[in-house]
Amino acid sequence: MSSVSLKGIEKRFGAVEVIRGVDLRIDPGEFVVFVGPSGCGKSTLLRLISGLEYLSGGELAIGGRVVNEVPASKRGVAMVFQSYALYPHLTVRDNMGFGLKVRKVPAQERQKRVDEASATLKLEALLDRYPRELSGGQRQRVAIGRAIVGNPDVFLFDEPLSNLDAELRVHMRSEIAALHKRLSTTMIYVTHDQIEAMTLADKIVVLRDGRVEQVGSPRELYERPANIFVAQFIGSPKMNLLPSDIAPLLTGATAADTAVETIGIRPEHLSVVEPREGTLRGTVGLCEYTGAVTLLHVKLPAGHDCLVLHDGGDMKAGIQIGLTADGSKVHLFNGNGQTIKRTEQGRTA
């Protein structure tokens, strides 16, 4: 278990600035997930921590030791890649033991660690197979096993489940959560998948264009996003954004803060009511029935659209509905897209 500390981390590829001053503190044993749009620098940041890329600026410490000049093999980290990166000509046993062999760990110790890891990951029956003889999920388990045998202080995962089908992803996700519980090792995990991020993370780091937008627990980011970017990035389907003058119609509240330019309301926090005078009224467009809930695409006045997660009865395109929301679930943003915080009394501060 080690802490990881990033201070003013920068990375340039030639003239292109990819990481633009990242400060982050990861506590020992924490499960931290990096999310952000494609190209925002998630993998680059992970590769900088692993030592696969050199820093252009800043200071990186693992377990309190500055490792800027320390090679990847001496940082006490192990990385698991999306592509598994197994050696095709080696058996599962030899793939898992390969790193230890390179580090000249004696054969007996190697075997012990491979046996332990394969028991943890239920790979015992597969030890003599080659990667081509394994399913995607089994290959990923071998890749994780190879990382475990080195007893790393920090695990780094770069989208480890994105090549697996939906069912296997859910299964492997729970295995990774169980692994973290059992080993209590610090883990840093990059993903595109909202559910993976929300369910695995102690702490989510939202990145945008090489900078950190917000760091917080999944609940903090969902309930108290710092700005419109995070508000729309966390949560699926996306938060609706509407002009602030719609707020009184939606919640029945009268007082409007002039600093509020945009309001945000999540599709799951809108309720469908009778389209009475004085409520926010709209026309149902597309209805996407998914079983437990239906996602309604609703046309509002003045050309605005919003999404509503509806768990009530049947709904048909073309009908008029009213929409209401609990005022405490409405997010308020200023003209710069920053969240305007409420005080205890519900007024803006």
Ligand SMILES: Nc1ncnc2c1ncn2[C@@H]1O[C@H](COP(=O)(O)OP(=O)(O)OP(=O)(O)O)[C@@H](O)[C@H]1O
């Ligand atoms: N070796 C490299 N040389 C030049 N540019 C690079 C190199 N590696 C990455 N980049 C650029 O750095 C930026 C960040 O890439 P990175 O792979 O870290 O993003 P990401 O957030 O992981 O994206 P994705 O979610 O699509 O995997 C991209 O614009 C990418 O083109």
